[in-house]
Amino acid sequence: MPKRVQKKKTYQPTDQKMTAAAAQELDERCFLSAQSMPNLKVSDHFQVVKLLGEGSYGKVMLAVHRKRGTPMALKFFPRQSTSLTSFLREYNLSLSYCTHPSLTRAIGIFFSTPSYYVFAQQAGLYGDLYSVIVSEVGVDEECVQRLASQLSGAVTHLHSLGFVHRDIKPENIFLCDSSCRWVKLGDFGLSRAIGSTVRAVWYESPFCTPEVEPVKVAQREKEWDGAEEETEDIWITVEPCIDSWALGVLVYCLLTSCFPWEESTNDDRGYRRFKEWFDREAEKEEKMKDGEWRGEEKIDSYTIMKENQRDNPPPSQFEGLSPLVMTLLKELLHPEPKHRGSPEEILSYLGGPWLIETEIEEKRKADEAEKEARKIREGGGVEEELVREGRGER
Known part of the structure; x- marks a missing residue:
C-alpha cells in the first residue's frame, strides 16, 4: 500500500539566514x-x-x-x-x-x-509536456506517476537550495526521450530565493495561486472607478507552496488532458465548485479526526476521503479520479498557502491507482488472485488428508 498515512509534510517558517545566504x-x-x-x-x-x-x-x-x-x-x-x-x-x-x-x-x-x-x-530535443497533454494520445497513468515523481524530486531539490521556481507549467517541462519517460523542468527566469518579496501579479491561468486574487480585485476596482492614478502594489513572500499549487494542477492536467478551471478565483465556476467541495471535505475530516478512532490510530486522510466519496462527491471535473489522487490534490491544492502540502508529498502517493478505472481493475485482479489462492489452499487440504490416510495415520 502507498505510504499515505505518513505525517503530512507542510512548510515550516522560512529560515531567513539560509535564504539570505x-x-x-x-x-x-x-x-x-x-x-x-x-x-x-x-x-x-x-x-x-x-x-x-x-x-x-x-x-x-x-x-x-x-x-x-x-x-x-x-x-x-x-x-x-x-x-x-x-x-x-x-x-x-x-x-x-x-x-x-x-x-x-x-x-x-x-x-x-x-x-x-x-x-x-542542455537541449530538449523532443518538445515539451504541453504537446503531450493536448494530444489525443496523452500519457498513461504509470507514466503520469513516473513524471510526477521526477518533478517532485527536482522541485524539492531546488527548494532545498533555497529557491522557488514560480513558473511550473507544461510549456516549461521538456522531454528527454520520445516515449515521455524522462523530463526536465526548465526556464528559471521567475525563480527567486525563498523568503524574498516580489510584487504580486495576477494572470488568468489555473497555475496562478489563489492568494493573489486581491490583485485582480484591485485591478477591477480601478477599471470600475475609472481612476488614472497608480494603485498601491501588493507584495507577497516567495514560499515553496507556490510550486506545490502548480504541481497539483499539473498532475490533474496529465491525468485528464485538460485544466481543472480557467483561473483560480471565486469568479471561476470550476474553481468555486472545487473550493466549496474542499471546505466541506476539510470540515468533515476535522470532525472525524477529532472524534473517531480506530484501534489506537486516528483515521488517516485517505480513509476519510474514501468514506466521504458518496456523501461529498468531488466536483464533476474530477470525475474518474480515485480517492487516492484526490487526497493528494487536496494537499497540493489547499487554498490556504500555509497549509499546502510540499512537493515531496507526491512520493507518499505513488504506487496506488490514481484513476478509478485502474482501481477497479486492480480490485478485479486482487479478487481473482484471492480465488486462486483459496483453491490452492482447499486443494492442499484434500491432498494432506489423502497422504495421511495412505500412511495409516487415521
Missing part, C-alpha cells in the same frame, strides 16, 4: 560572471540548426558547437527588453544549482551579441 551567493556569482562575459558572433562558434521554442523571454535555438561537435540549446534574450541582472541570474541559477537529473542545466557558455544576451543549456 542563497540569495547572496547567487548575487556574487552574477557579479563575477558579469566581469568575464565575452562578445561573440554566433555563426563563428555555432551552427544553428532550428528553432526549438519562442516566447516573451526571447527564443531557444538548437545549435551545434563547431569545435566540440556537441548539440546544445542556445537561449537568446533580447537586450532591449532584458536586464543584464535578470539574464545573469537565470544563467547562474541554472548553471550552479540545477544539478538534479530532472532540472535543465546551463553548460557554462554565455556571451552577448549586439542584439542579444545568450547562454547555452
Whole structure:
C-alpha cells in the first residue's frame, strides 16, 4: 500500500539566514560572471540548426558547437527588453544549482551579441509536456506517476537550495526521450530565493495561486472607478507552496488532458465548485479526526476521503479520479498557502491507482488472485488428508 498515512509534510517558517545566504551567493556569482562575459558572433562558434521554442523571454535555438561537435540549446534574450541582472541570474541559477537529473542545466557558455544576451543549456530535443497533454494520445497513468515523481524530486531539490521556481507549467517541462519517460523542468527566469518579496501579479491561468486574487480585485476596482492614478502594489513572500499549487494542477492536467478551471478565483465556476467541495471535505475530516478512532490510530486522510466519496462527491471535473489522487490534490491544492502540502508529498502517493478505472481493475485482479489462492489452499487440504490416510495415520 502507498505510504499515505505518513505525517503530512507542510512548510515550516522560512529560515531567513539560509535564504539570505542563497540569495547572496547567487548575487556574487552574477557579479563575477558579469566581469568575464565575452562578445561573440554566433555563426563563428555555432551552427544553428532550428528553432526549438519562442516566447516573451526571447527564443531557444538548437545549435551545434563547431569545435566540440556537441548539440546544445542556445537561449537568446533580447537586450532591449532584458536586464543584464535578470539574464545573469537565470544563467547562474541554472548553471550552479540545477544539478538534479530532472532540472535543465546551463553548460557554462554565455556571451552577448549586439542584439542579444545568450547562454547555452542542455537541449530538449523532443518538445515539451504541453504537446503531450493536448494530444489525443496523452500519457498513461504509470507514466503520469513516473513524471510526477521526477518533478517532485527536482522541485524539492531546488527548494532545498533555497529557491522557488514560480513558473511550473507544461510549456516549461521538456522531454528527454520520445516515449515521455524522462523530463526536465526548465526556464528559471521567475525563480527567486525563498523568503524574498516580489510584487504580486495576477494572470488568468489555473497555475496562478489563489492568494493573489486581491490583485485582480484591485485591478477591477480601478477599471470600475475609472481612476488614472497608480494603485498601491501588493507584495507577497516567495514560499515553496507556490510550486506545490502548480504541481497539483499539473498532475490533474496529465491525468485528464485538460485544466481543472480557467483561473483560480471565486469568479471561476470550476474553481468555486472545487473550493466549496474542499471546505466541506476539510470540515468533515476535522470532525472525524477529532472524534473517531480506530484501534489506537486516528483515521488517516485517505480513509476519510474514501468514506466521504458518496456523501461529498468531488466536483464533476474530477470525475474518474480515485480517492487516492484526490487526497493528494487536496494537499497540493489547499487554498490556504500555509497549509499546502510540499512537493515531496507526491512520493507518499505513488504506487496506488490514481484513476478509478485502474482501481477497479486492480480490485478485479486482487479478487481473482484471492480465488486462486483459496483453491490452492482447499486443494492442499484434500491432498494432506489423502497422504495421511495412505500412511495409516487415521
